[in-house]
Amino acid sequence: MIPFVDPKLHYKRLRKQILNKIDDTLGRGDLILRSQLAQFEKHIAKLVGTKYAIGVNSGYDALHMAVQAAGLGPNDEVITVAHTFVASISAIANHGATPILIDVGQDYNMNMDLLEATITPKTKAIMPVHLNGRICDMDRLMDIAKKHNLVVIEDAAQALGAKFKNKMAGSFGLAGCFSFYPFKMLGACGDAGIVTTNDPEVARKITLLRYNGEDRVARKFVYHGYTALLDNVQAAILDLKLKYFTKWISRRREIAKIYQKGLANVGDLQLPHWPDKRYFDVYQNYVIRTKRRDVLVKYLGKNGVEIIISWPEPIYQHQVLQPNNYRLSETEAICREVVSLPMNTEISQNQVRNIIKYIREFFSKSRGTE
Ligand SMILES: Cc1ncc(COP(=O)(O)O)c(C=O)c1O
Known part of the structure; x- marks a missing residue:
């Protein structure tokens, strides 16, 4: 039997280090929003080459909060591809925006020849999906986005570490969304994700949205938010794995x-x-x-x-x-x-x-x- 993935062997090889990490984190009582999360976010931002990275509890959450932070909603069209995981499309639809699906090319990514003709007066954003660990042609995509003044949200769930002209997936658009689903290249012990961005307002909004919409310094609720944090223990384990990435x-x-x-x-x-x-x-x-x-x-x-x-x-x-x-x-x-x-x-x-x-x-x- 040759398994598609081998989580048991993966764990066995890292077992001691993972158990030490968990023990250290729990032993300190570091459960929610502690230094392990902040460290991991810092390291991902550095790897991707963005100012900010905000840990959330899945790739889907990364996508839908990015859609929300970009202000997309009813009457807005967002162009993405049909050949993707359902989460890309649900993240758009769940905020009342309309996903417009286009075809892909030979490399399974968005066919840039079709992109511009799909833009209508309602189009507000493009969500390229960097599938299978290969990034989209970001030269053409960013040119078209700029020309039509469109927001770009990258679904980089499958593309941590992938580059186009030496620039990392997740560093091109307003936001990059990653998944640490266990069988992703950098996999957590359950669901986990992160948003990367250079935009301070997007970073701020997602930081608040992911945890009840509360400004925890001012003790004010500023949005209807979610309970969607990247758990501290998960962040500690991911940060450990990142060393091998x-x-x-x-x-x-x-x-x-x-x-x-x-x-x-x-x-x-x-x-x-x-x-x-x-x-x-x-x-x-x-x-x-x-x-x-x-x-x-x-x-x-x-x-x-x-x-x-x-x-x-x-x-x-x-x-x-x-x-x-x-x-x-x-x-x-x-x-x-x-x-x-x-x-x-x-x-x-x-x-x-x-x-x-x-x-x-x-x-x-x-x-x-x-
Ligand atoms: C292309 C793509 N987008 C979004 C997601 C959603 O990520 P998650 O499963 O962490 O919610 C995935 C992962 O399965 C994916 O492959």
């Missing part, structure tokens, strides 16, 4: 290279490598694409390889979310053709080689049989 990214890039070498010119496989030096990809997911996806998935399953399909159905086909009759051809083809292979820092060289072997076997066995 650069090493973990290198390992992911190494694994991606092994996949790339082993799977080059196999069947109709398309691999997630696009030769453009402006991008630094961190491979949150290693997504391959083939017209024979469903049979390949069965074959891998039979051989004990666990995979994930993100996502088997376009988001707009879920009735509750469908604000429009979308037909986005690339998004729909991707739903039929992609599969994510195991990609994590626990996987062994041997396991990666075996996955490659099974995939090669699948394509060579089935050659000429269709």
